[in-house]
Amino acid sequence: MTGLLGTMTHNPQLNRNGRLQHLLTTEGLPAPVLLNILDTAESFMGVTERDVKKVPLLRGKSVFNLFFEPSTRTRTTFEIAAKRLSADVVNLNIAASSQSKGETLLDTVDNLSAMHADMFVVRHSQSGAPHLIARHVRPEIHVINAGDGRHAHPTQALLDMFTIRRYKRDFHTLRVAIVGDILHSRVARSQIHALTTLGVPEVRVIAPKTLLPAKVERLGVRVFHEMAQGLKDIDVLMMLRLQQERMLNARLPSTEEYFKYYGLTPEKLALAKSGAIVLHPGPMNRGVEIDSAVADGSQSVILPQVTFGIAVRMAVMSILTGT
Amino acid sequence: MTGLLGTMTHNPQLNRNGRLQHLLTTEGLPAPVLLNILDTAESFMGVTERDVKKVPLLRGKSVFNLFFEPSTRTRTTFEIAAKRLSADVVNLNIAASSQSKGETLLDTVDNLSAMHADMFVVRHSQSGAPHLIARHVRPEIHVINAGDGRHAHPTQALLDMFTIRRYKRDFHTLRVAIVGDILHSRVARSQIHALTTLGVPEVRVIAPKTLLPAKVERLGVRVFHEMAQGLKDIDVLMMLRLQQERMLNARLPSTEEYFKYYGLTPEKLALAKSGAIVLHPGPMNRGVEIDSAVADGSQSVILPQVTFGIAVRMAVMSILTGT
Amino acid sequence: MTGLLGTMTHNPQLNRNGRLQHLLTTEGLPAPVLLNILDTAESFMGVTERDVKKVPLLRGKSVFNLFFEPSTRTRTTFEIAAKRLSADVVNLNIAASSQSKGETLLDTVDNLSAMHADMFVVRHSQSGAPHLIARHVRPEIHVINAGDGRHAHPTQALLDMFTIRRYKRDFHTLRVAIVGDILHSRVARSQIHALTTLGVPEVRVIAPKTLLPAKVERLGVRVFHEMAQGLKDIDVLMMLRLQQERMLNARLPSTEEYFKYYGLTPEKLALAKSGAIVLHPGPMNRGVEIDSAVADGSQSVILPQVTFGIAVRMAVMSILTGT
Numbered sequence A, B, C: 001m002t003g004l005l006g007t008m009t010h011n012p013q014l015n016r017n018g019r020l021q022h023l024l025t026t027e028g029l030p031a032p033v034l035l036n037i038l039d040t041a042e043s044f045m046g047v048t049e050r051d052v053k054k055v056p057l058l059r060g061k062s063v064f065n066l067f068f069e070p071s072t073r074t075r076t077t078f079e080i081a082a083k084r085l086s087a088d089v090v091n092l093n094i095a096a097s098s099q100s101k102g103e104t105l106l107d108t109v110d111n112l113s114a115m116h117a118d119m120f121v122v123r124h125s126q127s128g129a130p131h132l133i134a135r136h137v138r139p140e141i142h143v144i145n146a147g148d149g150r151h152a153h154p155t156q157a158l159l160d161m162f163t164i165r166r167y168k169r170d171f172h173t174l175r176v177a178i179v180g181d182i183l184h185s186r187v188a189r190s191q192i193h194a195l196t197t198l199g200v201p202e203v204r205v206i207a208p209k210t211l212l213p214a215k216v217e218r219l220g221v222r223v224f225h226e227m228a229q230g231l232k233d234i235d236v237l238m239m240l241r242l243q244q245e246r247m248l249n250a251r252l253p254s255t256e257e258y259f260k261y262y263g264l265t266p267e268k269l270a271l272a273k274s275g276a277i278v279l280h281p282g283p284m285n286r287g288v289e290i291d292s293a294v295a296d297g298s299q300s301v302i303l304p305q306v307t308f309g310i311a312v313r314m315a316v317m318s319i320l321t322g323t
Helices: A003-007 A031-049 A072-084 A105-114 A129-136 A154-168 A186-197 A255-262 A302-320 B003-007 B031-049 B072-084 B105-114 B129-136 B154-168 B186-197 B255-262 B302-320 C003-007 C031-049 C072-084 C105-114 C129-136 C154-168 C186-197 C255-262 C302-320
Strands: A062-067 A088-093 A119-124 A142-148 A175-179 A202-206 A222-224 A236-239 A277-279 B062-067 B088-093 B119-124 B142-148 B175-179 B202-206 B222-224 B236-239 B277-279 C062-067 C088-093 C119-124 C142-148 C175-179 C202-206 C222-224 C236-239 C277-279
Touching: A031 A154, A031 A186, A031 A302, A062 A072, A062 A105, A062 C072, A072 A088, A072 A119, A072 A142, A072 A302, A072 B062, A072 B088, A088 C072, A105 A129, A105 C302, A119 A129, A129 A142, A142 A154, A142 A302, A154 A186, A154 A236, A154 A277, A154 A302, A175 A186, A186 A202, A277 A302, A302 B105, B031 B154, B031 B186, B031 B302, B062 B072, B062 B105, B072 B088, B072 B119, B072 B142, B072 B302, B072 C062, B072 C088, B105 B129, B119 B129, B129 B142, B142 B154, B142 B302, B154 B186, B154 B236, B154 B277, B154 B302, B175 B186, B186 B202, B277 B302, B302 C105, C031 C154, C031 C186, C031 C302, C062 C072, C062 C105, C072 C088, C072 C119, C072 C142, C072 C302, C105 C129, C119 C129, C129 C142, C142 C154, C142 C302, C154 C186, C154 C236, C154 C277, C154 C302, C175 C186, C186 C202, C277 C302
Parallel strands: A062 A088, A062 A119, A119 A142, A175 A202, A175 A236, A202 A222, A236 A277, B062 B088, B062 B119, B119 B142, B175 B202, B175 B236, B202 B222, B236 B277, C062 C088, C062 C119, C119 C142, C175 C202, C175 C236, C202 C222, C236 C277
Antiparallel strands: none
């Protein structure tokens, strides 16, 4: 891992009482903390389904969506979650403003903190930026990592865990395969840490060698290069998005070639267990990493993931602020 | 009509009980449905004039402004209308995000629907995009077309009808002229359908041949190429905005030439009935399609149109959600 | 002063009863009006520090952030202030929309006014634009200048006054120095007017000749070109941001050279009184106009300024709407 994480000395996610202070990564979070988030999210499922989708838990709190890297989709999920908790939400697209005026990241954060911010939702292209912010702010301010570089995307992983538990109940009996561009994926890293912590006995990664990090086995996963072997006996398939720019830098010959070997078709899906579920963090590249027949098929839980994602983010915000 | 409408098989605006399910176009909407919107808008006029301009009708509802084509002005009218109904509003400028990541329109919509959206306000450069979305979403989600290609802009036409009724009372005694670039105007199409449905006995279009659609008479309008004849005995003048790019593609020689023949000056306005009112959807090109003396004159109802527009949009949102 | 102010005939800030109608500049505002804002801001300090940072004073009011010049930081302060007063806030980045469609500034304002706007917060690159708007709108609409050209930035100056009073109590005993690019600074102009009105007996400006307006002494300030003399006996140092583009147009040789002579280092700060406080409007250029040891040092009140700024903006909004 490169970038701002290099200077990290401890995990600032838990406070002295073991309570969640920030959500920066699933790495190092104890199973009870993860499970508490999932359980709390269950209680918010009702809120998002009723007529008035609003509870006053974060009324008068100020949530800042600090997006140093644009992402309408992810920003929207956090904005909706915060608004359903009655928070005041301010969106800041920082690329276009202060950073271009030469202000440092921490000066920006100090300024917003001085406005009595309660929570920062941070997306940044540099790994470790949310950690840097978390270690810098006062204890009454909470930081949620909404994706940093190749490092982590913990709310995505948590909504994946919520989805798996909803459909498969017990983590301890599952075989899970993560398929695709593991090398560049902050989602995959956060998924692996969450799955192993929650007791999934076998986590596999399936990818060409050029899309796997060196020594990935150290994370506790089994490595496969071919779908035929990798998908055997699998209960849960977690597909990853393939960034188109990977073709350009010669890691892959073409999207057609990629689809042929790793694209999830009904034929390949048939190699997994019959009741296997298929997840994808979105947005999907249909015809690249996933076939439409699978994406829209009966084993796909891709849209339920999005629904659960709102409840999970409401849960994280609510737990962090202690409401 | 080109584009996504080509595949349309039925008008999905009304549900089985004849109630408004989506607002996509004024075409095919029965007069009682249109009048119900205007009557409901009357009841919201009081809300926007009082001290606390807010009612709780859409509290806890999530309204997504899905703008695939930028328009600060139109987006603002819907945002204000939704907020005065106490809805949670999320603005998405899609050009800059998921679409550029290769996600399809319907995947974007599916995702937002999975977040328990209640309403999509859609602007798109392609005709039929809001129809496509409306036919795709679950029945508890409502779509409002905020302008699609050259096809329709129904809330604009409805606020125009509201304005006409406020000043002229009875649609059945009026002569109305629509002046300008009929060919490229979604506003004109929606106005013509609304006017004829509401019983206006004579609707005229006044434009140079190059700015008229082929066989426009089929819509039930009389065609004029000169203002002198076209404005005679007219009660209501509906001016259209002239897109500057029309000059470039050789449909018109110059803005000066256009203003000379079709720009609404006090002299030309004097050709209409003495109490005629002047409408314009905005933003105006002063000195191109309209003279400032008319735009700011006593017969102009251009700013009241904007005020009524908020009440009309509140009415549409309220009717769609059944509140 | 160039630009739209050229046509100004009177100061439209006060209504016939001497009450604040708009906040456009600190120039010409009587001391009791300034002090009333500071006193009201004190009462809002409690709101921003409590658990539910929200009061219903502006509930149902519509505040439009009209930013013709981008500024995420300033827009955020007004957005947060308005939301904590429970207003509905709509952000409009006008550069990207109607103005590019050829609509005039006043047509844009007329349109938003017709939507029953209650308040416009205006930032514009042209001096006098907020005045132009203020003189144009109906009396029930209030305008706050959030920075116009080189002219004025009154809320910044007011939060500076609030800060000075908090730390130094009595304006009548102070020596205040404003350091840096006075020539291009709307902040400096607003600060000078506020300081002299509030009775500060000695206001100094310290800058190279190329960064001073002609005849600046007429504003009631003493001019210094060197820090050594200028900082002697000073109680309050108000640093200005140095725009990087000033280097390009040959007003300054280099940032290094500027820092050497005018950058506030601990050594230079030691020339002022021992308890002197240091202000900066942000965003800071560390190593250009201010050294990090000063910016983060014990005499810096730069972050408290930001905190006070929210309370001051809440006070201004509350006073303008008479709530």
